[in-house]
Amino acid sequence: MSLVQGLAAHAAGAELLPFRYETGDLGARDVEIDISHCGICHSDIHLISNDWGISQYPFIPGHEIIGTVSAVGADVRLLNIGQRVGLGWQSNSCGECEWCTRGLENLCLSSEGTCVRRHGGYASRVRANARFVFPIPDALASEQAAPLLCGGITVYNPLRIHDINPSSRVGVVGIGGLGHMAIQFARVFGAEVTAFSTSAEKEKEARSLGAHRFVHTRESRALKEVAGSLDFILSTVNADQDWGVYVQALRPTGKICFVGVPPSPVTLHAFPLIAGMRAVTGSPIGSPSRIREMLDVAARHQVGAIAQVFPMAKVNDALAKVKKNKVRYRAVLANE
């Protein structure tokens, strides 16, 4: 039993207020984490607003968590009290199904979210199955590392799955919380990187993050100039776009991968998919083994979030800034 102090929404879209809850007994395979940092992800905002119809109130958001292990269950072998660790979107899976046994726990149909129907990381403590709790390499600062646990793996995993390599020409659509990490990772894979943004003023930032080319998507000529030039486009935006233009930007055998969710259905002509063997796909987070790999790559290549740190008590200010797109690039809450 443990008393957790958190910040909870008590109704859909409400401001977060202090809220305490008692944990039950610690499960044999569970780990308790004393939270030092928690990133703010757009999914938290969707959950606060019950946009997906799965939220239950009071509800403590948060799933980009860094902290130190404060307790371990009886069967936990590889994590120790005092160790710095991270926890992302997923906190458990069945461990038995085809996907879990193939090391693709992120596709488990019984996957449990860290803050879905349970309390998350805008709090003093959180618990999760030890399989989803990862040691954080010393080379990564906690505020840099927290957003890697959800946003980072969301962009890293598709680059690995789709075999991005030094011959690849990669487009990143949107230069925000996810996009700014995608540009960095794509560079680490050796790819030629084209950044797409609706804001012309982001060009300098995109280039400083590693982009070789910048396309201002409100200029239709700029979009036409990249036609047939990219092998892989990662779309990190949650806004509707003329997706046909991005399909046209792909070379034969090219793919566009959604990691942001456009609100409206995606409408595409089949013919360019057929004629050029192009594909449209998507990707959710990554498996525990892939998260460990990403943390290792991030530490060796000094990839991380550019974070704006807010005290945990200022969560509502931070959420307001994230909603207004005023944070460059990821907001991270810090406990005292």
Place this chain on the structure above:
Amino acid sequence: MSLVQGLAAHAAGAELLPFRYETGDLGARDVEIDISHCGICHSDIHLISNDWGISQYPFIPGHEIIGTVSAVGADVRLLNIGQRVGLGWQSNSCGECEWCTRGLENLCLSSEGTCVRRHGGYASRVRANARFVFPIPDALASEQAAPLLCGGITVYNPLRIHDINPSSRVGVVGIGGLGHMAIQFARVFGAEVTAFSTSAEKEKEARSLGAHRFVHTRESRALKEVAGSLDFILSTVNADQDWGVYVQALRPTGKICFVGVPPSPVTLHAFPLIAGMRAVTGSPIGSPSRIREMLDVAARHQVGAIAQVFPMAKVNDALAKVKKNKVRYRAVLANE
């Protein structure tokens, strides 16, 4: 120089009428084929009607050609006069670009169609670059083999590209000219095959071709029952469908591949693509090396078109039956 007797449309959608043309000199790398058989493909009907805006009249359709070599150019080394050969959709490519040098000539941006802006196989003779002319294994009858050259490779190639194997669960949408070959090939790959059709009376035929399961797509319950059950769906139909239902039929990491062109844009929600790493893709014909491979597989496993043979002179009757979906499963024209 050679005089070719063909059957040509003289205007968009017109009946085909006898038409003669003179060939030029035979190119050093070209082969001339005395045509014995030519399959009727839906693309021929689109070209006759100028549905794609690329037809020029008079126009002789036909690109599923079987015949014997009647002349070879000075630089042709591997084909000999009298040999039985086949020629499909593609009759030439640049031979120099990235795609040609990678053995993916079907993606060459300078690809030449056998009957696009030149005369095709509803004729006595046709010419093509020797790289696109294939010896036909003795085990294949000419009327069985002709439709393999376009329809067959169109369904075989994506099964190979997407790694269909004995653990795969494959869906084939549409049991027509393409679908009836897709079912046979998917069985040869060892897959569990589910056939989807709007006609309940096709169940028996689908099972006799090798389908393990049959889904009557006008029954919404039947479609729901296959939710989350397939690794790969090959859509051979040229009609609009509720594609979201087919995406729902895919397991995590599953793919739907278009080889038929639906007339309207395809509308899909991004979320099921993201959550389950599903993909929507397409595929056009196949490379020459893949066509040779397919012919070998077809001969060894006795896969071929179920063909209804029409005399070449009855081309208009045959076209009318194909348009009315009255041919089971592929119409093939035969010269005397």
